[in-house]
Amino acid sequence: MWEWNRLRALDALSRTGSVREAATLLGMSGPAVSQQLRRLEAEAGVKVVEPCGRGIRLTSEGEVLARYAGRVAALMQEADNAVHARDPLAGVVRxxxxxxxxxxxxxxxxxDLRAAHPGVDVFVEDGEAVDHVRRLAEGHLDLVIAESWSPTPVRLPAGLTYRRLAREEAYIALPAGHPGHTRAEVDLRDLEGASWATCPAGSDPHVALTQIAHSRGVDVDVRFHVADHVTQIELVRAGLAVACVPASARRYASDDVTFLPLAEPLWRELVLATNRRGSSRAVLHLADRLARLGGD
Structure with missing residues (x-):
């Protein structure tokens, strides 16, 4: 029968697509992962990987076996959670x-988590949803909180699931002296020629804004690519740009900035994505706490 370490290596390769990334995920060396795969092939009596350019890929038999390896990995995590159910929460949450x-x-x-469960180490990284979702699917992250904008909802790869944490309307931030600051709402056509501050090109907020602008026949002239909405508001306050920000960002503004709803409403959701392959007790605990914030 196949040993768990062999299946574990195959599962990691299936998730990440490369021996190097699989080794990083497992905390092993690349040669050690390759050795486990060779031994698995000997035990299974079939080829599970084959050359592909400078790397390798799964054979059709390898893909079949990898699906079962993923199910075994999830069961092993469930077993570990059950055996240690009475232990204090511990481990790493990424x-x-x-x-x-x-x-x-x-x-x-x-x-609150640090105070109640000092044995849990948490690591947080900022970034774009598309990168985080990929890293979650590969196993490099345990939880992801991503933006999902109404024109372009976030797409999750197979094996991931999500719960909604919050839903809020987007507003246009204008300098207080802007000609349109006294209106009840903003039509993007009224901002033709304005300089914009928005998130990096290709990010979900940037794509959502440009799509809704194009639907109104407007091109968005982005002069400031800044990921943080609070910094965008500061650029607006200085009179350098206008911006489209979620409602929650308004709390960080001063009297120098006016927020108006869009004539064609735009919405942002924050979603909590997790991996169906199984999570540690610490990850499940934090995910449940966060989901309760969203009323899930």
């Missing part, structure tokens, strides 16, 4: 989140 979620959702929860 979180990917957009900056606004770190500021508004995570800060208090992580402080």
């Amino acid at each position: 979180i990917g989140a957009v900056a606004s979620a770190v500021r508004t959702v995570l800060t208090t929860e992580l402080a």
